Amino acid sequence: MSTNRPPPIATWRWLHLTSAFVLFLCATLQEDRPGHVMEVYMNFQLPSSLVDWSRIGVEKTCLCKMMCQSLPKCSAVTIQPDSDIFGSFICHFANQSVSEALLLPMENEITLIKPQRRDDVACDDGFFLIENSGCFHIDQTARTWNDASLFCQSRGASLFLPSMPGELHVADEYMEEVGAVDWWVDATGRRWGDDRIIDVEDWYPNKPNGAMTECVVMKRKSAHQYLLDDRNCNDQNWSLCRK
Missing domain, CATH: 3.10.100.10 (Mannose-Binding Protein A, subunit A)
Known part of the structure; x- marks a missing residue:
């Protein structure tokens, strides 16, 4: 996702490390049970054609993830450092089906994909x-x-x-x-x-x-x-x- 003006290199690195660390905390502290776990793709973004809506000024990457998890239609979210607000992030959400093959390389951005539900699957005893x-x-x-x-x-x-x-x-x-x-x-x-x-x-x-x-x-x-x-x-x- 394009931004108006990229911050200095040191700031980018700080944001990238911070987003990765907070994302790790999300995965550790949140209840990432089956149905809540999202696949993580570092340095990849959603193509703009798949982005249905965005939210700016998000203070933690956790919030981007939690918003997508709580919305049944949300299939994926790209988390982008906000170049205008230091330490803030922009969430770009997709409602349509997304696969890894559709993602585009983009340094310092993180994309989370929600696995497709398989509620119709019944496992045998012991499985x-x-x-x-x-x-x-x-x-x-x-x-x-x-x-x-x-x-x-x-x-x-x-x-x-x-x-x-x-x-x-x-x-x-x-x-x-x-x-x-x-x-x-x-x-x-x-x-x-x-x-x-x-x-x-x-x-x-x-x-x-x-x-x-x-x-x-x-x-x-x-x-x-x-x-x-x-x-x-x-x-x-x-x-x-x-x-």
Whole structure:
């Protein structure tokens, strides 16, 4: 989104860091339960053709997010530093369907997209719904990777495999709640089960460091954060099934 006059570079950096920090606080302090979580895209904006209305003079990025969450028609919001009011932001809202592919690169702006609701989905017994991602089951029995895969198949599911960018951490919160430390996912060597190469940034620090034939777990790095680690396929861990 264009503004009349950009502030000095130092001010831009301050606003960017402040908006990112406040946005982090929003995600931490707000009740970001399924149905309230929004996908975050740093340094991207909505194209002007998708913006239905805007609000200026917003003091916190949280307010932009909360306004979109509270409006059923709102599908996404871009948060832009206000060049005329130091420490203030402008919210640009979209009411029509928005996907990541429609966003435009723009430094110092943040776009939040509300996942589409899936209220019509009913999960089988033992499975729980993660909105816009499907039904999941946490298997708390320690199994080898192969046995874990067979177990998921016996439930009409498969080991967890992220199907889109940003979905790797969709279940982290749930695994944290049940005390999971390591859990098998549908990946071996350096590739996902659908033959996609695993992104470097998704690996635990200094990983992978084993054989190309090793299997992969999500390993707890910190509270509510898991990253990928390569393990011997005969190790026994929990697993996450998805269907």
